[in-house]
Amino acid sequence: MSLSREQMLVEMGVAPLWVLRDQAxxxxxxxxxxxxxxxxxxxGAELPALAPKPASVQAPPVAATExxxxxxxxxxxxxxxxxxxxxxxxxxxxxxxRACGLCEQRRQAxxxxxxxxxxxLFIGExxxxxxxxxxxxxxxxxxxxxxxxLAALDISRGNKVYIANAVKCRPPGNRxxxxxxxxxxxxxxxxxxxxxxxxxxVLLGKAAVHAVLHDDKSLASMRGKPFEYAxxxxxxxxxxxxxxxxxxxxxxxxxxxxxxxxxxxxxxAPELPF
Ligand code: URA
Numbered sequence: 001m002s003l004s005r006e007q008m009l010v011e012m013g014v015a016p017l018w019v020l021r022d023q024a025x026x027x028x029x030x031x032x033x034x035x036x037x038x039x040x041x042x043x044g045a046e047l048p049a050l051a052p053k054p055a056s057v058q059a060p061p062v063a064a065t066e067x068x069x070x071x072x073x074x075x076x077x078x079x080x081x082x083x084x085x086x087x088x089x090x091x092x093x094x095x096x097x098r099a100c101g102l103c104e105q106r107r108q109a110x111x112x113x114x115x116x117x118x119x120x121l122f123i124g125e126x127x128x129x130x131x132x133x134x135x136x137x138x139x140x141x142x143x144x145x146x147x148x149x150l151a152a153l154d155i156s157r158g159n160k161v162y163i164a165n166a167v168k169c170r171p172p173g174n175r176x177x178x179x180x181x182x183x184x185x186x187x188x189x190x191x192x193x194x195x196x197x198x199x200x201x202v203l204l205g206k207a208a209v210h211a212v213l214h215d216d217k218s219l220a221s222m223r224g225k226p227f228e229y230a231x232x233x234x235x236x237x238x239x240x241x242x243x244x245x246x247x248x249x250x251x252x253x254x255x256x257x258x259x260x261x262x263x264x265x266x267x268x269a270p271e272l273p274f
Contacts, residue, residue: 003212021055043135050136059272065202078187079099080093080187082187082188082191087116090191093188094111095107095143099184103173105172108135110165112164114164115161117194117196117197120161120162120199121161121164121188121200121201121220122161123163123179124164124165125166125167125208126170126207127165127167128140129170137165140156141241142239142240142241143240145243146240148203149254162196162198166211177207177209182210182211192204193229193232195231199232200235200263201233201235202234202237202257203234203236204233204238204239204240212234213229219238223236223237223256224259235255235263238252
């Protein structure tokens with residue numbers, strides 16, 4: 001059963017207060033204000049220096065047969081090189097990756113899903129149990145909420161949206177991925193971003209922020225501010241799994257998505273008054 005727009009906004013915890021801008025250029029008085037853009041925002045102003053990366057080593061080729069499997073490479077940083085890989089090559093390399101210990105307990109690596117020519121790139125933390133089984137990001141409960149958030153914006157995972165994670169393999173017990181695991185996996189995400197060329201990146205939760213911006217400040221302090229990665233605007237918000245446990249913060253996430261959409265529109269058509 002598909003949800004109406006109204007139902008989706010209710011699901012997001014933002015109806016009836018929030019009205020999509022398209023629908024209401026003149027908003028009713030009861031509409032709460034969107035998150036104001038940071039005073040005099042300067043894209044990239046808050047972007048910390050990227051951590052130095054260790055010298056890359058070629059990742060082992062995908063094994064043609066099951067045995068013997070190479071031991072995972074346990075290095076801080078990444079043992080992965082992806083320079084110049086196209087989509088099929090990158091997917092093959094991710095599927096056979098042994099660059100960190102997460103490969104030991106995964107059923108499969110979860111590459112990413114969606115429109116490979118997207119406006120939006122959403123980046124989460126890492127696959128959970130459902131994603132590990134199905135091989136697609138955000139297919140569990142958190143994924144349902146993410147889908148509703150996308151639908152409220154009139155987009156979906158196949159339509160102008162790509163969804164990826166900070167790590168491609170499920171951390172055991174759904175623990176937060178460690179910094180070394182995110183660093184090991186980073187070249188894959190970096191290459192995905194280079195191939196996707198999204199117009200905006202939305203970071204869902206602290207792990208994604210750590211992976212892309214190399215920043216460990218609180219989400220609360222980063223929300224509503226413009227960041228940048230490789231010339232692409234970046235917006236930070238809460239992870240959907242967190243929102244499922246902290247329902248009042250859904251409305252903040254909705255504010256963040258509206259901020260992201262405004263940022264995207266300003267970038268695509270800077271002359272229009274969004
Ligand atoms: N949480 C994430 O961060 N990513 C997924 O793919 C699923 C749940």
